[in-house]
Amino acid sequence: MPDLNPTQYAVPLFVVAVLAEMIWAKLRAPQAYEPKDTLVSLSFGLGSTIAGALLGGFAVAVFLKAYEYRIFDFGPEWWAVWWAWPVCFVLDDLKYYWVHRAGHRIRWMWASHVNHHSSQHYNLSTALRQTWTGPLTFGFLFAVPLVLLGFHPAMIAICGGFNLIYQFWIHTEAIKRMPAWFEAVMNTPSHHRVHHATNPRYLDTNYAGVFIVWDKMFGTFTPEVDDEKIRYGIVKQLGSFNLLWAVFHEWIGILTDVWRAPWKHKLSYLLREPGWSHDGSRETSDMIRAKWQARSGGPVAPQATSVADRNAIAGGAEAA
Amino acid sequence: MSLPPLLVQSAGSLAAILALAALARWLKLGGHPGLSDEAMLRRAAEEIVDGFEVADFSLAADRTAALVRDPEGRIMLIRLHGSRHVGRIISPLASARAHGNILEVDCREPRFGVTRLELEDAEAWAAAINAVGRGRDA
Numbered sequence A: 001m002p003d004l005n006p007t008q009y010a011v012p013l014f015v016v017a018v019l020a021e022m023i024w025a026k027l028r029a030p031q032a033y034e035p036k037d038t039l040v041s042l043s044f045g046l047g048s049t050i051a052g053a054l055l056g057g058f059a060v061a062v063f064l065k066a067y068e069y070r071i072f073d074f075g076p077e078w079w080a081v082w083w084a085w086p087v088c089f090v091l092d093d094l095k096y097y098w099v100h101r102a103g104h105r106i107r108w109m110w111a112s113h114v115n116h117h118s119s120q121h122y123n124l125s126t127a128l129r130q131t132w133t134g135p136l137t138f139g140f141l142f143a144v145p146l147v148l149l150g151f152h153p154a155m156i157a158i159c160g161g162f163n164l165i166y167q168f169w170i171h172t173e174a175i176k177r178m179p180a181w182f183e184a185v186m187n188t189p190s191h192h193r194v195h196h197a198t199n200p201r202y203l204d205t206n207y208a209g210v211f212i213v214w215d216k217m218f219g220t221f222t223p224e225v226d227d228e229k230i231r232y233g234i235v236k237q238l239g240s241f242n243l244l245w246a247v248f249h250e251w252i253g254i255l256t257d258v259w260r261a262p263w264k265h266k267l268s269y270l271l272r273e274p275g276w277s278h279d280g281s282r283e284t285s286d287m288i289r290a291k292w293q294a295r296s297g298g299p300v301a302p303q304a305t306s307v308a309d310r311n312a313i314a315g316g317a318e319a320a
Numbered sequence B: 001m002s003l004p005p006l007l008v009q010s011a012g013s014l015a016a017i018l019a020l021a022a023l024a025r026w027l028k029l030g031g032h033p034g035l036s037d038e039a040m041l042r043r044a045a046e047e048i049v050d051g052f053e054v055a056d057f058s059l060a061a062d063r064t065a066a067l068v069r070d071p072e073g074r075i076m077l078i079r080l081h082g083s084r085h086v087g088r089i090i091s092p093l094a095s096a097r098a099h100g101n102i103l104e105v106d107c108r109e110p111r112f113g114v115t116r117l118e119l120e121d122a123e124a125w126a127a128a129i130n131a132v133g134r135g136r137d138a
């Protein structure tokens, strides 16, 4: 639903903020920006808007159809029901949490979301590094329950836009911590740095959009520790500033794997978590973390792993 | 005559993007101090593959790349990438050629490129890299 989006009005603000952060970087941390990386990230942002405008129509059509079957009806002046807005915003953020979590755990969706993660830098330009291929995933279906509840697709789109605008400012190393009460409830630079980190202790955690409480509720929260340098990006860094490769590399990877895999494993290369392989030749984030724990005696697996998995990991560590 | 709004917005955004990237360059942001010493290589290798231990290493003369080996004989190529570095464990697909002190390592991976290193022991590393996956280093 890209067209009904407040983000386009925020673009001048984005530009000014990136500019300000560059000046901060000049004075404090020149390596926080890399011109080639910045160019790629910002091009991702522009391309994403265009792709959304061209391909988003299908999602809009699905939503408008689903809206005909809504359970509650806010009436023809649905936009005037003031309390529906905050309720919609919170539910949309809950929806965001689950889309985002799926985006990291299902390779088909990761192929699109990896675009946001493939920079080795973490600055405001990284926030604008948005996917071009979102419409090729089924992520938009996660919003259908909200439509069926009776929230108008336009209301959901506007809430989603503000959600994305909120997430812009948290992509920075210039802010260490916000006040404790804020860190407790809201997604912050500190929490989201963890999400962009590939340090084993941080992999696949902090999926929140605006409210960090979802991660705490669903067991995927990991706080930032101060004495460990964060390494940003993806487990297997691209090593290239080629924009088109950055856009499509994981899709190409999936096609190659599905083509080569034995029939009974083909679907798994599409639907299982990134890093899964039928012959155990690669590593998933859970495997990387388990190894790290066994080696370093690190804290128990992030709550993302089930109790059963944690027991298995503990057992493995003892046997080793 | 009116242009489609998407086109106008995109043109405006593109101009802003180019301006910001040019500014980043003009401010001389980025840059890499180079792979300086063994301690740095150890940290880099450990970052690239968690738990990778460096038993043996060779740093290119210009400090833009290095080869490291762990106690099990796994070889990792590390090279600069913008103001960060990247690396790959040498797979059986990879190949290397030495001409005197110059070593060229091709990881045979799309867009990762061929890495040139000036090393004292280029020949030995080439032989080691080409032997990966042939059972000699097992």
Ligand SMILES: [Zn+2]
Pocket: A100, A104, A113, A116, A117, A195
């Ligand atoms: Zn993510």
Ligand SMILES: [Zn+2]
Pocket: A116, A127, A171, A192, A196
């Ligand atoms: Zn992010």
